[in-house]
Amino acid sequence: MSSITSQEIKVEFLKSKIGIAGIAILSVLIFTSIIVVVVIPVDTFKEWNNPGNWISYPKVAIPVWINLFLSEKIPEHKILNTPNVNYDVSGDTSITSHQFGVNFDYGDFPNDFIYEFSAKYSGTPLLQMDVIRPDGIQLKLLSTSLPYSDSNSIHSERIFSTDNAIRKNLYLQSNKFLFSINNLSVEDIVFSKTENHEPLKGNYIFLIKMYGSDSENQISESKLIIGGKAFGIMGTDELRRDLAAGLLWGTPLALFIGLVVAIASVIMGLLYGVYAGYRGKKTDETMMRFNDVIYALPALPFLIILSVTISNSIFVMIGFLMIFGWVGIAKVARSMALQIKTRGYVEAANMMGQKDSKIVLRHILPQLLPYAFASIAISVPAAITTEAGLSFLGLGDPSFPTWGQILHDANVYGAAARGLWWWIMPPGVMIAITGLAFVFIGNALDAIVNPKLKR
Amino acid sequence: MTLKRYVATRLITMFGVLMITLLITIALVGSNMDSILKQGVVFQVRSEITENPAIAESFSSVDEFELFIQTQIEQRIKTLGLDEPWYSPQRIGLTMYKILFLDFGHATFLTSDSGSSDVKEIILEKLPRTILLFTTATIIISVIGIFLGALAGSKAGSILDRITSSFAIISSSFPVWWIGMLMIFVFSFVYHIFPARATPLIPSSDPSYIGSLLYHMTLPLITIVIIGFGSWAYLVRNFIVGIMQEDFIIAKKTMGINQKKIIYTHALKNAAPPIVTILALSLSGSLGGAIITEAVFDWPGMGRLYFEAITVMDLPVIIGATYILTVFFLISIFVADLLYGYFDPRVRTG
Numbered sequence: 001m002s003s004i005t006s007q008e009i010k011v012e013f014l015k016s017k018i019g020i021a022g023i024a025i026l027s028v029l030i031f032t033s034i035i036v037v038v039v040i041p042v043d044t045f046k047e048w049n050n051p052g053n054w055i056s057y058p059k060v061a062i063p064v065w066i067n068l069f070l071s072e073k074i075p076e077h078k079i080l081n082t083p084n085v086n087y088d089v090s091g092d093t094s095i096t097s098h099q100f101g102v103n104f105d106y107g108d109f110p111n112d113f114i115y116e117f118s119a120k121y122s123g124t125p126l127l128q129m130d131v132i133r134p135d136g137i138q139l140k141l142l143s144t145s146l147p148y149s150d151s152n153s154i155h156s157e158r159i160f161s162t163d164n165a166i167r168k169n170l171y172l173q174s175n176k177f178l179f180s181i182n183n184l185s186v187e188d189i190v191f192s193k194t195e196n197h198e199p200l201k202g203n204y205i206f207l208i209k210m211y212g213s214d215s216e217n218q219i220s221e222s223k224l225i226i227g228g229k230a231f232g233i234m235g236t237d238e239l240r241r242d243l244a245a246g247l248l249w250g251t252p253l254a255l256f257i258g259l260v261v262a263i264a265s266v267i268m269g270l271l272y273g274v275y276a277g278y279r280g281k282k283t284d285e286t287m288m289r290f291n292d293v294i295y296a297l298p299a300l301p302f303l304i305i306l307s308v309t310i311s312n313s314i315f316v317m318i319g320f321l322m323i324f325g326w327v328g329i330a331k332v333a334r335s336m337a338l339q340i341k342t343r344g345y346v347e348a349a350n351m352m353g354q355k356d357s358k359i360v361l362r363h364i365l366p367q368l369l370p371y372a373f374a375s376i377a378i379s380v381p382a383a384i385t386t387e388a389g390l391s392f393l394g395l396g397d398p399s400f401p402t403w404g405q406i407l408h409d410a411n412v413y414g415a416a417a418r419g420l421w422w423w424i425m426p427p428g429v430m431i432a433i434t435g436l437a438f439v440f441i442g443n444a445l446d447a448i449v450n451p452k453l454k455r
Numbered sequence: 456m457t458l459k460r461y462v463a464t465r466l467i468t469m470f471g472v473l474m475i476t477l478l479i480t481i482a483l484v485g486s487n488m489d490s491i492l493k494q495g496v497v498f499q500v501r502s503e504i505t506e507n508p509a510i511a512e513s514f515s516s517v518d519e520f521e522l523f524i525q526t527q528i529e530q531r532i533k534t535l536g537l538d539e540p541w542y543s544p545q546r547i548g549l550t551m552y553k554i555l556f557l558d559f560g561h562a563t564f565l566t567s568d569s570g571s572s573d574v575k576e577i578i579l580e581k582l583p584r585t586i587l588l589f590t591t592a593t594i595i596i597s598v599i600g601i602f603l604g605a606l607a608g609s610k611a612g613s614i615l616d617r618i619t620s621s622f623a624i625i626s627s628s629f630p631v632w633w634i635g636m637l638m639i640f641v642f643s644f645v646y647h648i649f650p651a652r653a654t655p656l657i658p659s660s661d662p663s664y665i666g667s668l669l670y671h672m673t674l675p676l677i678t679i680v681i682i683g684f685g686s687w688a689y690l691v692r693n694f695i696v697g698i699m700q701e702d703f704i705i706a707k708k709t710m711g712i713n714q715k716k717i718i719y720t721h722a723l724k725n726a727a728p729p730i731v732t733i734l735a736l737s738l739s740g741s742l743g744g745a746i747i748t749e750a751v752f753d754w755p756g757m758g759r760l761y762f763e764a765i766t767v768m769d770l771p772v773i774i775g776a777t778y779i780l781t782v783f784f785l786i787s788i789f790v791a792d793l794l795y796g797y798f799d800p801r802v803r804t805g
Binding site: 297300302 | 468469471472475476479480483484487624625627628629630632633634636637639640643644645651746747750751761762765766768773776777780781784785788
């Protein structure tokens with residue numbers, strides 16, 4: 001094997017379809033990682049487990065693209081934060097009005113709606129909320145006075161569709177509907193046809209007006225959320241988190257973990273094995289006994305105990321994975337070194353009085369490089385799946401949204417038994433694709449290094 | 456080196472590994488263990504005194520009473536040997552001695568199905584189920600793998616060979632537990648064929664328990680087999696491809712011996728040593744993987760026990776389960792080594 005030069009490897013590798021496929025997948029993953037790292041600021045990592053960050057998102061929403069395949073569309077979750085703002089002063093009252101247009105053409109009622117706002121005012125202005133439906137009917141939803149404030153303080157509030165005042169207001173207008181709207185929830189009434197209880201499709205306008213005596217009154221932030229059952233490219237999970245964000249953030253993490261563990265353990269294994277093989281005799285014997293001990297330790301139970309008792313920080317975990325990663329490589333490297341050291345040029349260098357370290361680094365290690373690259377590629381998937389497995393057991397670093405972490409949450413909330421496929425499928429597929437990229441590259445390299453398997 | 460000496464050195468190494476594993480485990484959980492045990496003593500003394508109000512009444516002042524409690528606690532801590540730190544040689548020696556003879560003490564939180572908190576009983580109850588699931592799976596995997604591998608290897612380059620090889624490569628990069636989640640999704644949610652949780656609901660004393668256990672076992676079994684047999688077939692295929700290029704096989708071919716006969720008698724026989732070795736190793740490897748697989752399927756075996764013990768930090772169970780897992784792991788490595796040494800004499804001299 002050692003007679004292959006790196007030039008030959010390159011040529012051979014470019015001939016192998018499977019190797020090219022691996023490189024292609026890997027490039028896509030690396031490209032994604034770079035974009036994620038550049039576009040998404042690092043601070044957002046920390047927001048993954050902060051429920052406040054995800055509050056305006058829906059619970060367990062299905063991916064939006066599923067609507068392309070359905071005739072009766074699942075209501076999408078809509079977050080509207082660019083209202084049409086009008087400002088009017090008539091006499092000594094000022095009217096600030098915010099208008100939200102919603103195009104609703106779904107086969108089901110939305111889950112709820114929430115109006116979120118921050119207002120700056122003095123006195124006790126009146127807030128009025130109406131909806132103009134596609135059929136021209138205007139429903140009064142709410143009219144309430146905001147709490148008194150004498151200075152220009154900022155008041156923030158969320159108005160939920162479950163608000164009892166809204167429900168009562170709607171019951172007062174029940175004569176507009178031909179069926180009984182008692183016991184129906186607010187969103188089921190607002191978005192319903194008047195003749196029977198079915199969703200009415202078309203353009204809705206939500207109108208929010210604030211009447212005040214002071215011309216300084218204004219609504220600074222204004223957001224209307226129509227709670228749907230579909231959201232984003234990848235949907236959301238039980239904790240309202242956008243899975244697309246989690247999956248994207250998982251890519252650089254997985255590559256980082258996989259590559260660091262693989263490269264470090266291969267280097268460690270190579271140096272250890274080659275040194276033991278080259279020195280031979282007692283050194284070899286003791287070093288290989290130590291190797292046997294590590295080899296015989298049951299890795300997963302140990303990784304579990306280590307992560308529970310010492311630390312589950314992702315960097316410490318990488319260190320633990322390395323402890324178990326280098327052993328097999330050291331064994332192979334040693335047996336290769338045993339062969340190579342009997343070759344003429346190594347013996348010649350030895351006789352010329354070159355230092356051991358120089359012989360190992362100059363003459364033996366370069367011969368093992370093709371094998372080293374193949375083993376790096378082959379070790380990466382193992383590192384990624386082990387880390388994912390530990391995270392899946394809930395022993396991973398909770399501050400990083402790795403794919404294993406997402407699957408752990410999915411398992412905790414019983415996603416499989418509840419049929420939430422969009423929570424289970426993508427993380428696993430990502431783990432597998434990343435693994436496959438490296439397995440492809442590893443296999444292509446392996447076939448070059450060990451020509452016997454090629455046939 | 457003779458075979459006897461080879462076996463002896465392997466045995467000594469294995470025993471050394473076992474001791475080191477135990478030492479590391481105790482070192483990792485020891486300090487936690489001490490504080491938990493001490494809390495237990497305090498709790499025990501306090502509850503004994505509250506149960507028996509006569510003791511409290513016999514003291515005239517609060518200080519005297521507190522002093523009495525304090526001395527009681529200290530006495531018991533001393534009799535249990537907890538006054539010395541966990542890393543003192545006597546205590547480590549004693550703990551290791553006890554564990555060596557399977558005396559793991561009592562679990563802090565977990566109990567067996569029959570309600571016993573003796574760690575040995577808990578483990579003895581769970582262990583057979585893990586062995587049942589994973590041994591069955593490994594046997595099925597190896598049978599499918601060997602036949603498929605032999606078939607693919609004898610027709611290297613054929614469509615079957617390509618399908619087997621690519622299936623092996625693809626299946627090996629999927630985590631078993633993820634496939635498990637998918638299987639639960641498909642077979643328990645979409646088609647209600649198998650239950651999502653693999654723990655039977657009826658008590659283990661019921662006569663229909665075994666049947667129910669086997670029914671609950673189907674889904675995890677299928678999952679492990681699907682993920683496992685591909686890489687087996689690929690391995691066997693590679694051995695066969697190598698052997699089919701050997702001179703003696705080519706000679707047999709030219710003699711006109713039936714292709715099937717060559718594969719199943721001559722080629723497989725020559726590939727047997729590595730295959731048997733890997734079989735022994737994969738059995739132990741599957742025990743490690745059992746922790747995650749059993750957690751997904753909720754299979755009531757060693758793996759889930761381990762996982763539960765970790766989540767509630769039940770230290771005696773953790774130590775006991777680690778010990779048992781290590782013993783099994785070492786035994787299979789040992790068996791694999793022996794087989795390898797037996798089949799391939801070069802190893803013994805190596």
